[in-house]
Amino acid sequence: EELFRRTGIQMLPFNTIYQLTALKRLNPSLLDRARTLLLIPELLRYFLTGERHSERTNASTTQLFNPFLNDWDTSLLDRLDLPRRLFAEVVAPGTGVGSLLSSVGEEIGLPGLPVIAVGEHDTASAVAAVPAENDDFAYLSCGTWSLLGTEVAAPVITGRAFAENVTNEIGVGQTFRLLKNITGLWLLQECRRVWARRGEAPTYEREQRLAKDAAPFRSLIDPDASMFVDPPDMPRQIQTYCRESGQPVPEKEGAIIRCILESLALKSRLVLESIEALVENRFAGLHMVGGGIGNRLLCQYTADALGRPVWAGPREATAIGNLLVQLIAAGQIADLRSARALVRQSFPVEVYKPVATEAERWEQALMRFRQFIALPSRAEPRSTTRTENDADG
Missing domain, CATH: 3.30.420.40 (ATPase, nucleotide binding domain)
Known part of the structure; x- marks a missing residue:
């Protein structure tokens, strides 16, 4: 119950908190060697930009994020003996998180294209x-x-x-x-x-x-x-x-x-x-x-x-919501309510x-x-x- 009060997240056996604590117990050397924890969408962004950030909607589902602090629950991490260094800066949906790596930009013909963190859950x-x-x-x-x-x-x-x-x-x-x-x-x-x-x-x-x-x-x-x-x-x-x-x-x-x-x-x-x-x-x-x-x-x-x-x-x-957050970030749509109105008109x-x-x-x-x-x-x-x-x- 204390964990729910701190994170507000449903008790599910596959939550990240349980995966990491199991890894800590069964293969601690892997955590010792790791530099940063990136969930799948964040890992994809890292491959595109070389930048390491966690995104807030996804971070909240790990059961390690405190919604009242709007950040990782560091006291919970310490109690679980999970290294703080693993947990990257958390950004909100719609935040610019760098641009395409030059090698990626050249390959697809879009050098310098900005990359936006969306609602990545x-x-x-x-x-x-x-x-x-x-x-x-x-x-x-x-x-x-x-x-x-x-x-x-x-x-x-x-x-x-x-x-x-x-x-x-x-x-x-x-x-x-x-x-x-x-x-x-x-x-x-x-x-x-x-x-x-x-x-x-x-x-x-x-x-x-x-x-x-x-x-x-x-x-x-x-x-x-x-x-x-x-x-x-x-x-x-x-x-x-x-x-x-x-x-x-x-x-x-x-x-x-x-x-x-x-x-x-x-x-x-x-x-x-x-x-x-x-x-x-x-x-x-x-x-x-x-x-x-x-x-x-x-x-x-x-x-x-x-x-x-x-x-x-x-x-x-899911794909439409991804695009809507990018449009809001680019100033093409005012806010979430306007985005939903656009969905009603379009689909x-x-x-x-x-x-x-x-x-x-x-x-x-x-x-x-x-x-x-x-x-x-x-x-x-x-x-x-x-x-x-x-x-x-």
């Missing part, structure tokens, strides 16, 4: 591109992960926030992204991988048709159950969950896909309600961005589960409205779904690990 850039009309909105950045939350002016660090295991990541434009990381279309991607290995993978269009034709609400899973972290056979793992929870076991692809999509939609409902309770506000609907919005059934089921409209788009929000947004005749069935499904959130689960790990990305639906 991918969700920070994605949220910057949410085409909201005002500051009072909820978003779901949807891909392999689902990141659902809202923008706030200051971190929400309370006992309830800690209990809900939400996170306060720094956003673009002096904002904080109060959100929760939840499993997204990873479940479906892993099913596809297994089906492809068997030579049975349906096309995307057939997936949608099979799911739509399958019986609704027969089986539900908690997408965040530990047994779904990285199993060798995701369809079998979903079947095991359903069997052990006393539900019908989905046998065919369409039933499994429908189980996944309905469960993701219901989990979004619960997380949105949790966020709303923390900020004492009810949002009119939900903005969905990212590759996951290509899954039209997921968008519709999310609207149905929420009982509110879903505004889907843009799909390439289509599809509206999904809840189907009124389905409302009672979704409410009944929600009551069942709540039972599964705390179910014990058995993990079947394999050697590979999941990485965060905005993968396609």
Whole structure:
């Protein structure tokens, strides 16, 4: 709880703080030889410019950054015996961080091109591109992960926030992204991988048709159950969950896909309600961005589960948000609100409205779904690990 009070970040096992403390314990000589810690976007900038900086939206996710100090938490670093020299100066999104190295500039024909630090955490850039009309909105950045939350002016660090295991990541434009990381279309991607290995993978269009034709609400899973972290056979793992929870076991692809999509939609409902309770506000609907919005059934089921409209788009929000921060830095756009207005003018947004005749069935499904959130689960790990990305639906 003290760590949450200092950093405001959700407890997740892959956070940088745990990676570094493990490295300190298992391979301390590597840290002794290291000069600077650069996260992936910062490393890319270093290759372009030769300059070493950390960027604020990304630094905040390490669980080593103190949002109240607006800098690395040096007392926390000292307690963990992590060398202060590793942690570079932190810059805000939109800060000029040098220009292209002469060798790079000559190679691409752009000598001396200035380089701007953007919102270098991918969700920070994605949220910057949410085409909201005002500051009072909820978003779901949807891909392999689902990141659902809202923008706030200051971190929400309370006992309830800690209990809900939400996170306060720094956003673009002096904002904080109060959100929760939840499993997204990873479940479906892993099913596809297994089906492809068997030579049975349906096309995307057939997936949608099979799911739509399958019986609704027969089986539900908690997408965040530990047994779904990285199993060798995701369809079998979903079947095991359903069997052990006393539900019908989905046998065919369409039933499994429908189980996944309905469960993701219901989990979004619960997380949105949790966020709303923390900020004492009810949002009119939900903005969905990212590759996951290509899954039209997921968008519709999310609207149905929420009982509110879903505004889907843009799909390439992360890349668009990156460009918007550069345009603001260059003086071509005034601020984040103007940037979002530009997104509304430039990219289509599809509206999904809840189907009124389905409302009672979704409410009944929600009551069942709540039972599964705390179910014990058995993990079947394999050697590979999941990485965060905005993968396609």
